[in-house]
Every structure is written in C-alpha cells, then in structure tokens.
Amino acid sequence: MAAPLIRRISLLLAIIAGSCAPAAVLHAQDYTLGPDSQRQANVPQGAVTKYTWTSQIYPGTVRDYWVYVPAQYRADKPACLMVFQDGGSYVDENGGWRATIVLDNLIQKGDIPVTIGVFVNPGVLDALSPNQQNRYDRSYEYDALGDKYARFLIEEILPEVAKHYNISADPNDRAIAGLSSGGIAAFNAAWNRPDSFHRVMSFIGSFTNLRGGDEIATLIRKTEPKPLRVFLQDGSADLNIYAGNWFLANQEIYSALQYVGYESTFVTGTEAHNSKQGGAIFPDALRWLWKDYPKPVATPASDHQPGVYxxxxxxxxxxxxxxxxxxxxxxxxxxxxxxxxxxxxxxxxxxxxxxxxxxxxxxxxxxxxxxxxxxxxxxxxxxxxxxxxxxxxxxxxxxxxxxxxxxxxxxxxxxxxxxxxxxxxxxxxxxxxxxxxxxxxxxxxxxxxxxxxxxxxxxxxxxxxxxxxxxxxxxxxxxxxxxxxxxxxxxxxxxxxxxxxxxxxxxxxxxxxxxxxxxxxxxxxxxxxxxxxxxxxxxxxxxxxxxxxxxxxxxxxxxxxxxxxxxxxxxxxxxxxxxxxxxx
Missing domain, CATH: 2.120.10.30 (TolB, C-terminal domain)
Incomplete structure (x- = not known):
C-alpha cells in the first residue's frame, strides 16, 4: 500500500478515535493532499460566484465572499450550509485546502449532504488616500469573544445568500469552519448562536489571549451545555508567543469540551502555524463533522458537569x-x-x-x-x-x-x-x-x-x-x-x-x-x-x-x-x- 494512503487512513483513524478518547498525536513529519482533494473524473463540479459586501455591523468595511453551489443542489429542497472564514484561501483550487474540490468529491460520494459553501473574507476599511494605511479588521472580527461576528453572518451575509438559494434554517444542517483566528471565530459564532450552527471545525485555532480567547475554556466548563459537535486540529510546533501557546490552548479547549461531554475530537500533529496538516485531513474532518447526518447533534448528557447539574x-x-x-x-x-x-x-x-x-x-x-x-x-x-x-x-x-x-x-x-x-x-x-x-x-x-x-x-x-x-x-x-x-x-x-x-x-x-x-x-x-x-x-x-x-x-x-x-x-x-x- 502506498505511503500517502497509509498516512491518510491513519489520519482518519485518529479522527474517529479522538471523538471518544484522548487526543491522538500523529508523528508523521509531512502531510500530502489525498485523492479527495484532487479533481476526479465523472464528478460534477459545483459553481462558485464571487461577491463584494459592505457591512453595517462592521461600519465601512468591505470584503469579498464566494458562494459555492454544488451540482446536486435543487431549489425545491433546502441545502445544508457551511461557512468558511478567510474564504479566499479555501476556494483557491491550487492552494492547501481546495475546499470546493473536496466538497464536489464528498457530496458526489454521499459522504456529506448537499451543502452550499459560503467563503467569507475579513473586512477592510479602505484608507482615504494612497498615502494612508487601510484598517484591517481580521483580528477585531475573528478574535473577539462576543456575538458580533455571528450577527454579521446571520443578519447580513446569509440573508443575502438566501435571496438566491434555498438554505436550511435548521442549525443541525449548518456548519462553520476556519483556521487560526478564523478557527476561534468559527467556534465563537456557534457558541454564541447555537440557534444557527451546530457543527464547528477549527484548525490551529487561536484560543489564546489575542483578544481574550484564553477565557473560552473556562466558559465552556461553567456554561449550560449546547448542541454542538466540535472538530479541533493543531500541531506541536504551533506558535508560542506573547498571547500564549497555541498547542496548549487547544488542549485546554479540548479538555473543557471533554469535561462537559461534548462530541469532540482533537487531531494533533507536528506542524507549525500552517495549513499543511489541516489541508491533508480536511476531507476526513468533514466526514466526521457530518457523520450520521441527518441525525441531530446531541446536547451533552448530564453525567458530566457536576456543578451545572x-x-x-x-x-x-x-x-x-x-x-x-x-x-x-x-x-x-x-x-x-x-x-x-x-x-x-x-x-x-x-x-x-x-x-x-x-x-x-x-x-x-x-x-x-x-x-x-x-x-x-x-x-x-x-x-x-x-x-x-x-x-x-x-x-x-x-x-x-x-x-x-x-x-x-x-x-x-x-x-x-x-x-x-x-x-x-x-x-x-x-x-x-x-x-x-x-x-x-x-x-x-x-x-x-x-x-x-x-x-x-x-x-x-x-x-x-x-x-x-x-x-x-x-x-x-x-x-x-x-x-x-x-x-x-x-x-x-x-x-x-x-x-x-x-x-x-x-x-x-x-x-x-x-x-x-x-x-x-x-x-x-x-x-x-x-x-x-x-x-x-x-x-x-x-x-x-x-x-x-x-x-x-x-x-x-x-x-x-x-x-x-x-x-x-x-x-x-x-x-x-x-x-x-x-x-x-
């Protein structure tokens, strides 16, 4: 059996095991994109359309976003939804994620449901002249702990998409994903608005004190459980800087999720703050996130969280x-x-x-x-x-x-x-x-x-x-x-x-x-x-x-x-x- 395929099977086993066991450490030093991340013959391609949006919730900011519609979409049936932060990096078919290719392949196989993808970039407030610096809102939007970014998606972007496509309003049919600051943004959106998202995917998530993210693990422990399924990934060589240690912070998040009893998995590896491992395991991470669909994501049982219950x-x-x-x-x-x-x-x-x-x-x-x-x-x-x-x-x-x-x-x-x-x-x-x-x-x-x-x-x-x-x-x-x-x-x-x-x-x-x-x-x-x-x-x-x-x-x-x-x-x-x- 070829080495890349062995590695891919090991990654999938680690993801499955991680949903009910301590985080699995992967010792491979390199990660390659598998066949699910490559164009395959006889797999119909979805359509991707680019848009530009000027926000009211984030006044003056302008951003690009892309909407992916799979070939299997039918307007008479509500489609599932998945929102990606830093959207431009995910829709790049020559990049490390190739999300639209992965979605094409997995939807065609029936591994995940028919899903419309919304890929959103962070906002930029353009300067008034070429001699002035733009204001880049990525950290302000993504690393914040409140519900503002969730409201931006729920009240601005998604209603605009829904004008053109039949998207399910059921939070069980909705997922949200991101890497780095986009990872914590994805988690916070679902955490603050579980009425809109039940499935969360975070790669190298910035759960550190860039803007208070180190408080999230404690909030998970003391907050009444919510119906969430959470996928986490990080590498042992991730950042260790003024705001904290990324690898330790992700371990804290996973520990808190396990303490409460959330259906969660944490796949670890050896990489630094990049998308190498994330891109390689992305297809299997999607399978795990959508496994057993349409069975609803469950709220954690009461045999956890003794103080709460x-x-x-x-x-x-x-x-x-x-x-x-x-x-x-x-x-x-x-x-x-x-x-x-x-x-x-x-x-x-x-x-x-x-x-x-x-x-x-x-x-x-x-x-x-x-x-x-x-x-x-x-x-x-x-x-x-x-x-x-x-x-x-x-x-x-x-x-x-x-x-x-x-x-x-x-x-x-x-x-x-x-x-x-x-x-x-x-x-x-x-x-x-x-x-x-x-x-x-x-x-x-x-x-x-x-x-x-x-x-x-x-x-x-x-x-x-x-x-x-x-x-x-x-x-x-x-x-x-x-x-x-x-x-x-x-x-x-x-x-x-x-x-x-x-x-x-x-x-x-x-x-x-x-x-x-x-x-x-x-x-x-x-x-x-x-x-x-x-x-x-x-x-x-x-x-x-x-x-x-x-x-x-x-x-x-x-x-x-x-x-x-x-x-x-x-x-x-x-x-x-x-x-x-x-x-x-």
Whole structure:
C-alpha cells in the first residue's frame, strides 16, 4: 500500500478515535493532499460566484465572499450550509485546502449532504488616500469573544445568500469552519448562536489571549451545555508567543469540551502555524463533522458537569409562558407561588397562576416596573410615571408608600423595610417601617437589581455598567457598611458591563443574576458556577422563583416570559433562613 494512503487512513483513524478518547498525536513529519482533494473524473463540479459586501455591523468595511453551489443542489429542497472564514484561501483550487474540490468529491460520494459553501473574507476599511494605511479588521472580527461576528453572518451575509438559494434554517444542517483566528471565530459564532450552527471545525485555532480567547475554556466548563459537535486540529510546533501557546490552548479547549461531554475530537500533529496538516485531513474532518447526518447533534448528557447539574434538571429546558409584551420585567412571587410581572410600556401587570397560565391582573399601573411581594402579602411596585412606590392588596387596591422617588428595582425585608435602587441618580434608598426614607449608598455607577441574602444580613446590588454585584452588610438601623464588589460576573466582549439586572436567590444562598449572556448563578463566595443559556439571544431583565414548590425559575426576556424547573428552591422575604456553610 502506498505511503500517502497509509498516512491518510491513519489520519482518519485518529479522527474517529479522538471523538471518544484522548487526543491522538500523529508523528508523521509531512502531510500530502489525498485523492479527495484532487479533481476526479465523472464528478460534477459545483459553481462558485464571487461577491463584494459592505457591512453595517462592521461600519465601512468591505470584503469579498464566494458562494459555492454544488451540482446536486435543487431549489425545491433546502441545502445544508457551511461557512468558511478567510474564504479566499479555501476556494483557491491550487492552494492547501481546495475546499470546493473536496466538497464536489464528498457530496458526489454521499459522504456529506448537499451543502452550499459560503467563503467569507475579513473586512477592510479602505484608507482615504494612497498615502494612508487601510484598517484591517481580521483580528477585531475573528478574535473577539462576543456575538458580533455571528450577527454579521446571520443578519447580513446569509440573508443575502438566501435571496438566491434555498438554505436550511435548521442549525443541525449548518456548519462553520476556519483556521487560526478564523478557527476561534468559527467556534465563537456557534457558541454564541447555537440557534444557527451546530457543527464547528477549527484548525490551529487561536484560543489564546489575542483578544481574550484564553477565557473560552473556562466558559465552556461553567456554561449550560449546547448542541454542538466540535472538530479541533493543531500541531506541536504551533506558535508560542506573547498571547500564549497555541498547542496548549487547544488542549485546554479540548479538555473543557471533554469535561462537559461534548462530541469532540482533537487531531494533533507536528506542524507549525500552517495549513499543511489541516489541508491533508480536511476531507476526513468533514466526514466526521457530518457523520450520521441527518441525525441531530446531541446536547451533552448530564453525567458530566457536576456543578451545572447540581442546579439544572436534565432535559428540562426553558418553556414559553407568555409573549407579545413590549418589555416584560418585575417578576415577583406571592406566598402561594403565583408569579406577577409588568409590561411597563403598556401600563399593565400580569399574573401567572400555578398552572402557568397568564392573565391580566392590573391595568393603568402608572408604568410599574420593579416589583416584589412583602411578608404582609402585598405586592410592592415602583411606578415610574407617578414617581412613587405603592403596595397592592390581593384585590388590586393600592396604597402609596413613598412619593417623589425614582425607583427601579426594590426588595422588602421581613420587618417591612424597603430598599430600592434609583439607577439614573446612582442611589440606593432605604425606607423604614414607618415610611421614613433616606439614601444609604451613592457609590455605584448604575445600581439596578437589589435583594437581601436569605438571612437578611447582606444587601446585594447589581451594577449594570460593571461586572460586579456589590455586597453590603445591613446595620440594625438599615444603613449599609463594608461594601465590596463581591460577585464577579462574566461579561460579553463588546463591553466591560455585565448588564446585570434583576436578581433572586435560592435557599442555599446562591445568587441568580439576569445578564446579557444568560442567567449567571453565583455561589456564596461570589464565584460564577453556572451560566444558563438564555431562552433567546439578548438581555434578560428579571427573574424569580415561583410555582407550588418554588422550583420554577421564571425569566423576563423582553417580549416574552419563560420558565424552567430546576433542582433548587427559591428563597423568599417571609421565610428567613441561614444558608449552609459554603465551600471556600
């Protein structure tokens, strides 16, 4: 048997083994392109068309992209999709990838489904004169951790392609690939938008601190699993520079994926930061990525990630409760487990009963926003339009508690005292049981969510414009002391702000914070243990435990309200308890 063929079989075996075993190290010193990367007789060729795009998400940038349509494509059947970063290098039929040739051969054999390829170059902002330098956006677009690049593909490029071709919208039918910074870009696109991509391929991925990529491995470990299949490749002679060690970084990513239980493989070799090995194994990598299609890519099983599944119930995802609101907020639970929420712009308060059914509870609510039930059974609400705080009795009658105030969120203690945030004026207020009010803190940039700890020893306040939830010790007279930025939240790449908003706690003393990247769950010592995936991409506003067992976690997600059943029980103001001693 010829040596190149032996090498190719070894590569394929390494890929297959790597999906369920430690990363396989390949000792070959050279890598050659096999027959799948060569034009073959009687294999029909797909068509490749080049386009130019000016972006809005990346203002002013211009880029080329190419669309490959296989000969087997039929307009009456949605085709699968694969997006390649640094697209020009992949469509070069004399280069190291020859992706269109590989796609032709593998589609013809039936090894992968009929797939439209979209090959996208990074953007360039052209200089205004020949004497000035262009701005090259490759690292800015590819190495960033947020969802911006994914949105660029999903909102700009792919809709344009879909005008001409029938592309499946099912994320199981969509893959994304890249090398180097394009590799981390591919992973981040799928990670941030698993509603659009379930299959990821990374060659010599730059999971290092070029722009924070070294944080990804930790995020994988603490984030609720997603339905992703991930292929990784790297060489032992890859870069070791100021931003980190590429080979070690890819090992960290693979280790994290295996810890969570993702279907993943890591093929290693001896090459440096180039496409030699990647190009050689590319056809077999595609076979692995699309194996068993159309069987859906699975979400990792619950026998991994013990910290995550100490809180979440396996197989219990978010359920839609209600929709069609302008902006849902102010989730609050009564003593029976009924949950109430506001739609401030429409001036309404709604009730969710124990069966999860929504009904209108109050109209003309004066722009009620933040709400909470007190130990007296009344619903306390901040009315933005009337600049006051009121308390509603079960029949909807209201009593004014404080006037001339600008409340955002609020909480009520077992003694009937109130803390509320005045976000725009950077203030935390205290109202004693007699109705006297005073400012107790002015140090936060944008104080938002506010809750007491289950034993009412601490006041916790989220600062939306920073990554912290602050902890204050509550003094006997209601004043606050010994403030520290105690809970460190994870943030999106486009801002140092967590967008931390509403909060709630469970009886173990764990803090749940509504943020831009999902529900972040912190243990008592202030560490994020779990990030729950948001029901839909975007900023969450409020959350609360409810239901007959107080184990339904409700979230207000802009125009919708969702819930999911979890293993923890919510803490409430009318049941003071001391949480267990935390692990330090």
């Amino acid at each position: 100490d809180i979440l119930e396996p197989g219990k995802d978010w359920e839609l409760v209600g929709q069609g609101y302008h902006f849902s907020d102010g989730l609050a639970v009564d003593k029976l487990g009924n949950v109430f929420f506001t739609d401030a712009a429409n001036n309404r308060i709604y009730k969710i009963d124990l069966d999860g059914k929504v009904s209108l509870w109050k109209e003309n609510a004066n722009g009620a926003g933040g709400m909470v039930f007190g130990p007296d059974g009344r619903l306390y609400a901040g009315q933005a339009r009337a600049r006051r705080i009121v308390a509603y009795t079960p029949d909807g009658a209201e009593t004014v508690i404080a006037e001339g105030v600008d409340p955002n969120d609020l909480c009520v203690t077992s003694r009937g005292e109130i803390y509320f945030t005045d976000s725009d004026n950077h203030r935390v207020w205290f109202i004693d049981a007699k109705g006297n009010k005073r400012i107790v803190d002015t140090s936060l940039a944008y104080p938002n969510g506010v809750r007491t700890s289950p034993d009412e020893s601490l006041l916790l306040v989220s600062d939306t414009l920073n990554k912290w939830v602050w902890s204050f010790q509550i003094q006997p007279d209601g004043s606050l002391a010994d403030a520290v930025p105690f809970y460190r939240l994870e943030t999106s790449d486009d801002s140092s702000a967590s967008n931390g908003d509403g909060m709630t706690l469970d009886t173990q003393g764990f803090l749940y914070v509504a943020t831009k990247i999902g529900v972040q769950v912190c243990d008592q010592p202030g560490r994020v243990n779990l990030i729950m995936n948001p029901p839909q991409p975007g900023w969450l506003a409020s959350l609360a435990f409810g239901g007959p067992d107080m184990q339904w976690l409700y979230v207000a997600d802009r125009d919708k309200v969702y819930r999911r059943h979890i293993k923890r029980t919510g803490a409430v103001a009318w049941n003071i308890l001391k949480p267990p001693q935390p692990r330090l």
